[in-house]
Amino acid sequence: MRQEQARDIGLFFLLGLMDERVSLAAAGRAIAKIKATEKSPSDLVEPADLIRVCRESWKVHRRLIPRNQPVEAPTSAWVVPAEIDIAIWARYQKDAPDEDIMTILFSLILGFSDVDLADGFQTSTGTIRYRLGKGIRQLGLVVRGQKSALSPGAVT
Amino acid sequence: MKENDKRKLTPFLAHEMLFDYVTDQLDHERRKAVEEFIKEDRESQNLLEAIQRGISYAESLKRIEISAEALDELDHSENLVSLSRRLARWSQWPDSLRWSLVALMISMCTAGTVMIIPWNTIPLFKSTPGFESGSFEIARVQGRKAGGDDGQIVADQQEDGLDAQTGPLEGSGDEEFAEESSGARPTIQVPPPVVAVPPAATSTAATVSAATRVPTPAPVQTTVAHVPAPAPTSAQKASRGYVYRAFMTLSDLENIAPKITQQLKELGAEKAGEVELGWRRGSGRYYHFSLPEMSEQKLMETLRGYGPVRISKDPHPRVMPQGQLRFILWIESGV
Incomplete structure (x- = not known):
């Protein structure tokens, strides 16, 4: 595993769980699991394998974070540019479905392809596109401050 | 099919296709239909703008970096399996340990070779008279005869x-x-x-x-x-x-x-x-x-x-x- 992939995994959990302690524990577990199966430390891990391992670790550690309660923001573990309002993401992440959050993180932030996501999530690319559309629409409404303006038929 | 016979998009379908429309994943016909729908539907226009903002915001999140300490901590994450695999990899061993083992192997090979070779049968070494300095050795001196x-x-x-x-x-x-x-x-x-x-x-x-x-x-x-x-x-x-x-x-x-x-x-x-x-x-x-x-x-x-x-x-x-x-x-x- 290369360091850029370790960075991707760390960012995925920090943004996805928004709790420094749990996020680093989940990321460390995922990285260790990938290291246990890789042939050489210099090889790139297959994206689908990385997504699958991260998803498994997410499911384990997501339970450790209580919903609708304030969490410890990962202030020391990441460097957020001043122009980014991370509170918007925190509001979105608080209520959005896990699968939507993971899909947005892997696709739009970490740049994995829909095919890799479908393989990693063991679903179809159509489902991935649907989750992406739904999630990004909800995120955009949060950015505009109109989360309640979502169409009843559009967001589940 | 004639132009008048085309079925109009429902709001649900139009809204679901907005993300694909923004990311240019629709074919020409669908794209044209969505564009026509957006012109007449106010909610679709709002959602389109929300999607564009959402994508823009998500793109900005790419610039978040992990601190060096956290990245270092993550990079050294190991579990029992990965640790044992790493230790089993010769190239991952510490240099001092690797060179010590090489030196040990060479020493053992040399000692084994010295022990195996029948030195007494080699004329070069056989001709040299040897003695043990610590032993009490009595031998006859060959006087000159020839x-x-x-x-x-x-x-x-x-x-x-x-x-x-x-x-x-x-x-x-x-x-x-x-x-x-x-x-x-x-x-x-x-x-x-x-x-x-x-x-x-x-x-x-x-x-x-x-x-x-x-x-x-x-x-x-x-x-x-x-x-x-x-x-x-x-x-x-x-x-x-x-x-x-x-x-x-x-x-x-x-x-x-x-x-x-x-x-x-x-x-x-x-x-x-x-x-x-x-x-x-x-x-x-x-x-x-x-x-x-x-x-x-x-x-x-x-x-x-x-x-x-x-x-x-x-x-x-x-x-x-x-x-x-x-x-x-x-x-x-x-x-």
């Missing part, structure tokens, strides 16, 4: 001549003592070939002169080279002389040394260097002598009577006459 060793005899005599010419070393006049003191072996002069030898020389003269080894060998040179002998074999050509080196440490040496000197003389010992038997050197006594072979056992018994004797038999270029042995005995005064 006339083919004439060159060696001449070399010995020239050495004696050199002794006489250069004078005493270290004040002893004994080349063996000088050799031991300096730790260096004397260089043997290669003798010139002996061409003219008087035929009237006798063999008895040779025996006597070589046995006494007095350091004034000039008269002996002409007589020794003419000893009649059978043709030398290859083993005889390869033979070399020997000298017995004995060491003792005795208390009360001042009283014992004269007794030893006397007993040596009684056994037939004659001094082989220029110094007398029992020559005093510092706190020790030095004996360089030749001895009849038959008295060897008695000599050992005599010396052992005074204390432990360490003796070794060393190869030496000087060959003693048959029946004669050469000894260098050093007795150190001590407890």
Whole structure:
């Protein structure tokens, strides 16, 4: 595993769980699991394998974070540019479905392809596109401050 | 299908296709239909703007970086399986451990090779006479038998001549003592070939002169080279002389040394260097002598009577006459 992939995994959990302690524990577990199966430390891990391992670790550690309660923001573990309002993401992440959050993180932030996501999530690319559309629409409404303006038929 | 017969998109379908519309994933016909729907539907316009904002915001999140400490912590994450796999990988071992193992392997291979090779069967090593310095070794000195060793005899005599010419070393006049003191072996002069030898020389003269080894060998040179002998074999050509080196440490040496000197003389010992038997050197006594072979056992018994004797038999270029042995005995005064 290369360091850029370790960075991707760390960012995925920090943004996805928004709790420094749990996020680093989940990321460390995922990285260790990938290291246990890789042939050489210099090889790139297959994206689908990385997504699958991260998803498994997410499911384990997501339970450790209580919903609708304030969490410890990962202030020391990441460097957020001043122009980014991370509170918007925190509001979105608080209520959005896990699968939507993971899909947005892997696709739009970490740049994995829909095919890799479908393989990693063991679903179809159509489902991935649907989750992406739904999630990004909800995120955009949060950015505009109109989360309640979502169409009843559009967001589940 | 005619233009008027086209089914109009429902709001649900149009909204679901907005993300694909923004990311340009629709075919031309669907794209045109969505564009027409957006023009007439206010909610679709709001959602389109929300999607664009959402994508823009998500894109901005790419710029978030993980701190170096957290990244380092993540990079070193291990579990039992990954740790064991890493340790099993030769390339991941610490350099010091890898090189130590390489050195150990080379050492073991070298030691194994040395142990396996039958050195005694290799002629190069077989020809060199060996001895154990710590052991008590009694061996017979092969006296000179062949006339083919004439060159060696001449070399010995020239050495004696050199002794006489250069004078005493270290004040002893004994080349063996000088050799031991300096730790260096004397260089043997290669003798010139002996061409003219008087035929009237006798063999008895040779025996006597070589046995006494007095350091004034000039008269002996002409007589020794003419000893009649059978043709030398290859083993005889390869033979070399020997000298017995004995060491003792005795208390009360001042009283014992004269007794030893006397007993040596009684056994037939004659001094082989220029110094007398029992020559005093510092706190020790030095004996360089030749001895009849038959008295060897008695000599050992005599010396052992005074204390432990360490003796070794060393190869030496000087060959003693048959029946004669050469000894260098050093007795150190001590407890």
